[in-house]
Amino acid sequence: DARVTQTPRDKVTEMGQEVTMRCQPILGHNTVFWYRQTMMQGLELLAYFRNRAPLDDSGMPKDRFSAEMPDATLATLKIQPSEPRDSAVYFCASGLSSLSKQFFGPGTRLTVL
Template sequence: DARVTQTPRHKVTEMGQEVTMRCQPILGHNTVFWYRQTMMQGLELLAYFRNRAPLDDSGMPKDRFSAEMPDATLATLKIQPSEPRDSAVYFCASGPLPNSPLHFGNGTRLTVT
């Protein structure tokens, strides 16, 4: 059963440190999404890619966040420098086609102290 794989599952870091989260989408899926989940804001779309090209990253704070897909098997989300308000669960999801249902990873729980 194909799964979206995210690493690490948990990350605790100090304010100001760089954080890199990784996602391996399901093989053959050409859309990849990054979402952030918090109690206050729910699920926020940060960025999404189609065929490795970024289509929309308007939900992402540009000054500190960056998202890339170096190849079809890896998507990364970086925060530099991290801040306590970045504490959340970050989900990666992939889909085979635009507008198709998404398959979610287990998320990375980030805590910035």
């Protein structure tokens, strides 16, 4: 049963530290999405890749967030420096560009103290 995987599942860090979250999309999927979910804002799209190229990162705070796809099996989301307001669950999802349906990973729960 193909699934999106994410690591770590939980991360607690102190303000100012660098945080890196990783995602392995489903093999064969060519689109990858990063979302952030909070109680107040719901699911917000942060970044979107197609065939490893970034297409849309307008939802991402540029000064501290960066997203990359070093290869087709790995997507990363980095926060440097982290702040308490970054505390949220970060989801990665993958899909096929010809279809709307996205498959979500289990998420990384980030707590910045």
